[in-house]
């Protein structure tokens with residue numbers, strides 16, 4: 001990246017950050033600017049008033065009351081401003097943070113697919129955007145206002161110094177320029193460091209979560225993984241600390257040099273002022289103001305330099321936020337010319353020579369899959385681990401587009417259909433379904449937001465999934481929290497939360513998908529893997545009744561569950577290797593027959609002691 005690109009990127013980030021601050025609360029921003037201006041004027045005013053008071057003190061009968069009263073007023077302002085400014089900053093920060101988060105999460109929610117979210121590089125930038133990006137604009141504003149305040153104060157004292165001894169300005173300005181350059185380099189280095197730490201920080205967080213999470217606790221304890229994960233977490237932390245230490249040392253050197261040069265300049269100035277006063281060229285008031293002016297210039301420079309550094313660094317980090325917010329959708333919208341409404345499924349969903357891989361540098365997962373899920377029929381998809389079944393589900397829900405080939409809804413390419421309309425017509429139980437730490441009713445109702453609060457619909461879905469009796473018997477029925485993570489202070493209240501078993505959770509997830517029973521396509525990816533034999537048979541019986549006349553795609557490794565499907569498609573290494581009904585596939589003697597034979601033998605022939 002050239003310096004020019006970098007500068008224009010920083011300028012765009014600056015404009016975006018200020019725009020965001022303005023739209024979050026113009027009034028608060030104006031108040032904060034006024035406070036910055038007043039805060040910069042107070043020290044200059046105090047220095048001048050002090051000079052006036054001292055000079056008048058040495059001459060009898062000169063009126064003193066007005067400058068003394070003004071000095072007292074400036075003193076009150078000097079006490080109140082350091083309290084008011086952090087308060088105004090915090091108010092501004094809260095408002096900006098709210099807007100920044102709203103925009104960030106809206107941008108992520110606007111990504112209809114999974115390509116961005118499943119990309120580790122995007123995840124790194126997203127975690128940086130979440131961690132530092134949302135505070136970026138308030139940092140930019142606070143840093144910018146600090147800079148304005150420092151600059152105004154600097155201007156006042158520079159003018160004062162110019163009146164007393166213009167030559168003093170030369171070393172002061174040189175020391176300032178050197179420090180400013182050092183600070184800019186430091187902030188660029190610090191932002192690069194933050195960017196480089198993103199991955200290590202995520203790994204560290206990942207290990208910390210494993211050590212703390214109740215869901216990982218069983219394996220962590222049984223396999224004695226605590227020490228290993230702890231050591232790996234600390235290794236990530238040590239690695240990040242080493243880089244942070246390097247940064248701190250650079251900062252120490254640059255800021256130490258700046259401070260030493262500043263102190264030398266101030267010392268030399270003081271020697272000159274004392275000599276000039278002795279020689280009668282300066283009054284006592286002049287000396288007092290000179291000392292205040294040199295200190296003020298140094299302070300002003302320090303404020304400007306650190307504000308520039310802080311703003312610059314915040315802008316560079318804000319770049320990650322802008323990257324995520326501006327990333328745009330990860331699936332192309334259908335162009336208006338070819339965009340078609342999603343009609344109820346009449347013929348079926350067809351995959352036509354579908355090839356797919358997750359990235360250009362990754363292997364093919366689907367290799368020329370051609371198959372049809374006919375409307376009103378139950379189709380089963382089976383195949384060994386890693387053969388691409390769940391990936392195919394992702395394409396059906398249009399989380400990804402095929403790399404080659406097409407998925408057609410009644411002959412219309414999914415890419416020509418509005419994705420949100422399409423998804424309203426699909427109900428899915430994913431293999432890695434979610435267990436929301438919410439109430440039982442919410443866990444089911446989330447499957448259809450328009451009916452979230454319709455208890456009878458929620459109960460009907462729970463009945464179909466065979467989980468109604470369990471949920472109705474909970475301490476607060478459907479309003480019981482399915483989690484103990486947010487236990488209320490009334491610890492002995494059993495209604496605060498319960499834990500479900502794996503199979504019960506699976507039924508809840510199934511009920512969630514069944515909330516969309518008016519949809520056209522029901523996809524069940526391993527819906528019964530956690531159920532006991534009786535429960536599985538019962539759920540499949542219910543699903544058979546529910547499926548009657550509907551379009552369904554059932555994925556299961558338990559071939560007994562798919563044997564009565566209208567058609568069974570067998571996938572192996574990303575390709576369809578056979579399809580037909582259960583009897584036809586058995587007599588064909590291919591992969592399906594072999595897998596079915598193995599499972600059946602497992603039940604039949606095992607000799608138990």
Ligand SMILES: Nc1ncnc2c1ncn2[C@@H]1O[C@H](COP(=O)(O)OP(=O)(O)OP(=O)(O)O)[C@@H](O)[C@H]1O
Nearest residue numbers: 118358362365384385386387388389390391392431
């Ligand atoms: N997000 C992803 N990024 C990269 N590769 C992926 C991703 N998801 C899945 N894969 C790869 O795609 C291949 C197929 O995975 P998929 O989950 O579709 O198989 P499956 O047939 O559902 O397997 P199983 O029966 O074990 O559930 C695997 O090799 C897997 O590593």
